[in-house]
Amino acid sequence: MRALRYDRYGPPDVLTVVDLDEPMPRAGELKVRVDAASLNPLDVKVRAGHTRYVPMFERPPRGTGVDFAGTVVGTGGGDVGGYFPGARVFGAVSPFRRAGTFAEFVCVTPAEVASTPASVTDEHAAALPVAAGSAVQALGDEGRVAPGMRVLVNGGAGGVGHYAVQYAHHLGAHVTATCGPDNVAFVRGLGADEVLDYTREDYAAATVPFDVIFDTTGHASWRACRHVLAPDGVYVNTSPDAASVVTTLAEKVAARLAGRQRVVAFVLKPRAEAWRRLAKLAEAGAIVPHVRATIGLADVAEAERQMETGHGRGKIVVLPSR
Ligand SMILES: NC(=O)c1ccc[n+]([C@@H]2O[C@H](COP(=O)([O-])OP(=O)(O)OC[C@H]3O[C@@H](n4cnc5c(N)ncnc54)[C@H](OP(=O)(O)O)[C@@H]3O)[C@@H](O)[C@H]2O)c1
The missing domain is CATH 3.90.180.10 (Medium-chain alcohol dehydrogenases, catalytic domain)
Structure with a gap:
């Protein structure tokens, strides 16, 4: 073969x-x-x-x-x-x-x-599997996104991000997403209510706090965006490398000591049950x-x-x- x-x-x-x-x-x-x-x-x-x-x-x-x-x-x-x-x-x-x-x-x-x-x-x-599974577990299981919540997807155009925008929209959240200038129209078409071109606009300047921040790029940090996260909000980082994991785990402890915000160093749980969940969402057209x-x-x-x-x-x- x-x-x-x-x-x-x-x-x-x-x-x-x-x-x-x-x-x-x-x-x-x-x-x-x-x-x-x-x-x-x-x-x-x-x-x-x-x-x-x-x-x-x-x-x-x-x-x-x-x-x-x-x-x-x-x-x-x-x-x-x-x-x-x-x-x-x-x-x-x-x-x-x-x-x-x-x-x-x-x-x-x-x-x-x-x-x-x-x-x-x-x-x-x-x-x-990996990309949509991560979006669904990060927002559904870690972020517990519910209708009316304000969700930020940092990196809304990529493999994980384009599913995250669609899934957050499907769950009834108000979705803000960041991406490069070439992807603004694409991300808007996925169901984002607001799209920020990261070369010109900074989500950290938001005036209304987010309930969930899903950093699909993994290169932001809780410390950099905690001021735009609700007092009981959740920051989820996709753990792109060992340094990010160490930073995020340290921030998890810091957040616990500082208040009610939660920090998650995300790791996908790959299993048949997760793929069955994706099959249902794809069949229903909730994620494409x-x-x-x-x-x-x-x-x-x-x-x-x-x-x-x-x-x-x-x-x-x-x-x-x-
Ligand atoms: N821990 C886990 O279990 C797990 C699971 C899945 C993925 N991951 C990790 O998550 C990361 C993303 O995976 P992926 O499949 O989505 O990768 P991908 O398809 O390569 O997408 C990366 C995206 O990041 C965006 N981006 C780059 N710089 C940005 C910035 N400054 N602000 C906002 N967006 C920016 C790009 O958008 P533009 O083109 O618009 O710049 C691109 O669409 C990877 O590091 C991956 O290893 C971890």
Whole structure:
């Protein structure tokens, strides 16, 4: 099968399209033909070696990609959660493991997948798991967003942000979102009530406080925006790197000592239940993936170079068979 691999950590050039044996499912596993996958900053960071000292991550040579949607083509027997060959499924594999989803086939457990709704294409399903899962868990579970709340999505145009704007709008919140000048019209179209071009406007100058601030870029801080957060407001940071995690965890303690504001260093809980929740939201049209490009395995390196700029719109979908 065709798959994307790298033999050492490094720049996007280390990514190579190779021919590998198809994986064999073990008992309790499903073999899935990957009809579509999608790119996340996590893939870029692991490939670049940012996680090299975290022992759980299997070292190169390894594959890449965690999000996927596809079709079950076989099972290893045993309890496979009722899935059968021909079933359409989507989900995310663990980023720790060597075998990624930028490959024609992947073996997964039933705990890593949900059924793809008939009305949702594979390209859209593959664009959901990590990014939409993060938006939904951050706003729904951590922020407890409810109708009428004022929500700020810092970084409303990206993979996580474009779902966050849609989900906050779906929950009935008043949504303010930030983005670069090229993305203002796009973010407004997602349902944002107010859009701030971060090159000209500063959300920290807001006069009415926010109940929830979701920093999808992860580069703001509670300290920098606590004055525009309601007294019992919640600040959620997507933990983009180790330094942000340390800062956010320290701020969590500081916020607890200072008053009633809460600080969350967000970590996605990837599980079948989360993907089922996304399936329902996508089926209902509450969140609609914006796929800005659909590419083949050979184009992933260039897409990762673009992602490393920190700017972009929606999601990039990868078709392993292309
Ligand atoms: N902890 C977790 O479990 C978890 C889960 C998912 C994601 N994450 C992390 O969350 C981050 C975002 O992920 P993603 O998939 O959304 O990345 P992405 O698709 O690359 O989007 C990044 C977005 O950041 C925006 N941005 C850049 N500078 C900005 C600024 N100064 N103000 C406002 N927006 C700005 C860009 O918008 P413009 O193009 O308009 O500049 C771009 O759309 C990554 O670091 C990722 O690793 C963490």
